[in-house]
Amino acid sequence: MWLMQYRDLIWNLTITDLKVKYQSSVLGFAWSLLNPLLMMLVLFFVFANVFRFNQEHFALYILVGIIAWRFLANGTSTAMLSIVAKPSLVTKIFIPRHILVLSSTLSTFISSILEFCVLIPLLFVFGANITPYILFFPIAHAIFFFIVYGLSLVLAALYVYYRDLNQIWEVVIQLGFFLAPICYPITIVPPQFLPYYVLNPVTILIETYRNFLIYGLPPGLRSMVYLVISAALLMIFGKFVFNRLERRFAEVI
Amino acid sequence: MAGNQYSRNKKNPGHEDAIVVENLSKRFRIPHERKITVYQHLAGLIAGSYSYEIFDALKDVSFSVKHGETFGVIGPNGSGKSTLLKILAGVLYPDRGTVQMNGKIAPFLELGVGFHPDLTAEENIYLYGAIMGLTKRMIASKYEEILDFAELKRFENMKLKNFSSGMAVRLAFSTAIQTNPDILLVDEVLAVGDESFQRKCSKKIDEIRREGKTILLVSHDLGMVQKLCERCILVKNGSIMSSGSPERVIEEYKRITGI
Numbered sequence: 333m334w335l336m337q338y339r340d341l342i343w344n345l346t347i348t349d350l351k352v353k354y355q356s357s358v359l360g361f362a363w364s365l366l367n368p369l370l371m372m373l374v375l376f377f378v379f380a381n382v383f384r385f386n387q388e389h390f391a392l393y394i395l396v397g398i399i400a401w402r403f404l405a406n407g408t409s410t411a412m413l414s415i416v417a418k419p420s421l422v423t424k425i426f427i428p429r430h431i432l433v434l435s436s437t438l439s440t441f442i443s444s445i446l447e448f449c450v451l452i453p454l455l456f457v458f459g460a461n462i463t464p465y466i467l468f469f470p471i472a473h474a475i476f477f478f479i480v481y482g483l484s485l486v487l488a489a490l491y492v493y494y495r496d497l498n499q500i501w502e503v504v505i506q507l508g509f510f511l512a513p514i515c516y517p518i519t520i521v522p523p524q525f526l527p528y529y530v531l532n533p534v535t536i537l538i539e540t541y542r543n544f545l546i547y548g549l550p551p552g553l554r555s556m557v558y559l560v561i562s563a564a565l566l567m568i569f570g571k572f573v574f575n576r577l578e579r580r581f582a583e584v585i
Numbered sequence: 586m587a588g589n590q591y592s593r594n595k596k597n598p599g600h601e602d603a604i605v606v607e608n609l610s611k612r613f614r615i616p617h618e619r620k621i622t623v624y625q626h627l628a629g630l631i632a633g634s635y636s637y638e639i640f641d642a643l644k645d646v647s648f649s650v651k652h653g654e655t656f657g658v659i660g661p662n663g664s665g666k667s668t669l670l671k672i673l674a675g676v677l678y679p680d681r682g683t684v685q686m687n688g689k690i691a692p693f694l695e696l697g698v699g700f701h702p703d704l705t706a707e708e709n710i711y712l713y714g715a716i717m718g719l720t721k722r723m724i725a726s727k728y729e730e731i732l733d734f735a736e737l738k739r740f741e742n743m744k745l746k747n748f749s750s751g752m753a754v755r756l757a758f759s760t761a762i763q764t765n766p767d768i769l770l771v772d773e774v775l776a777v778g779d780e781s782f783q784r785k786c787s788k789k790i791d792e793i794r795r796e797g798k799t800i801l802l803v804s805h806d807l808g809m810v811q812k813l814c815e816r817c818i819l820v821k822n823g824s825i826m827s828s829g830s831p832e833r834v835i836e837e838y839k840r841i842t843g844i
């Protein structure tokens with residue numbers, strides 16, 4: 333089993349990624365925390381005062397949305413480059429190539445977990461309704477990991493052949509930011525669009541995060557099943573595309 | 586995948602041959618204009634045809650290497666030696682034919698694969714060791730030996746970007762040599778470091794040879810091939826021109842290249 337055989341390598345690559353990321357900026361990890369907080373302040377100011385949305389715990393509401401979204405945005409855009417960024421590991425030695433994507437996704441996943449950890453004291457400060465349902469959070473985040481990993485497999489494999497994909501993906505991520513309920517309440521979506529709007533697994537996921545963390549609500553069975561199915565489908569699709577394209581990586585990289 | 590009988594059998598060291606290659610073919614399509622963006626692909630659809638050159642890097646190559654044998658591959662530039670080595674290492678997939686590797690392989694296609702300039706020597710040993718297939722525990726137990734062999738004990742906490750290229754390659758060789766493989770695939774990397782370190786490397790390679798490991802050596806250094814190898818093949822234009830004892834094959838090589 334490749335996961336057991338290569339676990340030391342996967343872990344080593346993940347840690348190296350984190351080390352290099354946090355070494356290269358002076359404030360290191362602090363920046364990756366300041367970024368979502370400052371983002372939240374800007375969006376809170378704009379959407380609470382200009383648009384005058386009325387949503388319970390709106391500051392936390394935005395913050396949870398941003399932190400969750402950051403995992404998808406950063407995770408996919410760094411993992412997309414993971415194959416091309418290490419050409420010698422593709423052309424000079426054999427390792428299962430999806431390890432590169434996996435360890436890149438894992439390192440963003442760890443950053444994301446740390447960001448959520450910092451969120452917890454803020455939940456108390458802003459008076460969120462904390463109940464034991466908060467313990468479901470790791471399950472939701474694990475499902476999210478597979479969604480991001482599945483997507484990253486597709487993107488990383490395609491990026492080897494299409495080197496402007498990152499420009500295109502940047503726009504898609506921008507669009508996605510406004511297509512998911514991150515900085516506005518879901519109630520402003522016109523009812524005729526709502527059935528399509530909730531097809532987006534990320535929408536369901538962010539709402540689930542908020543239910544666990546802010547509103548202290550139990551998990552909805554239907555949304556959880558929907559999330560697990562979406563993650564599984566994305567993983568299968570990702571593996572399929574990756575295995576198809578992987579065979580010629582060493583020739584075109 | 587369909588139509589491909591490529592197999593890498595690593596769990597069969599009992600087989601009498603270490604490497605068995607049968608009817609191996611590899612064809613590259615080299616486009617006249619390399620399209621590497623979505624934009625270029627879309628533009629290509631409108632502009633019309635996709636033209637490419639076909640290059641047969643390997644044509645129906647078969648040979649086998651016995652356990653414990655040191656086997657040389659020689660040939661002029663562009664003859665397909667590196668393609669062959671990359672297929673054996675599992676980096677490239679062949680179009681047709683089968684490859685059987687009976688034993689744990691260590692590809693030395695390049696030294697220091699995956700070295701990171703922003704990490705220290707110590708961190709790089711662990712990273713590179715893991716890439717070469719060592720577990721963390723194995724590296725930890727060999728750690729002192731690696732630094733001693735590389736003669737870099739003093740610099741263990743220095744970042745690799747401050748190393749000279751000779752130091753980096755010494756560190757790489759010392760780590761890579763610890764992988765303890767059954768089959769070594771070597772591509773012209775034996776000439777590393779200064780002369781005294783080179784002697785040390787040759788000694789180490791000789792030691793590995795005497796331990797009964799299989800070595801496949803791709804080289805332009807005919808003297809070294811003659812000295813080390815027991816058997817040898819000459820590859821030209823993707824086919825095996827001659828095989829047998831190094832003396833005879835090198836003679837043939839000199840004849841066809843007119844040296």
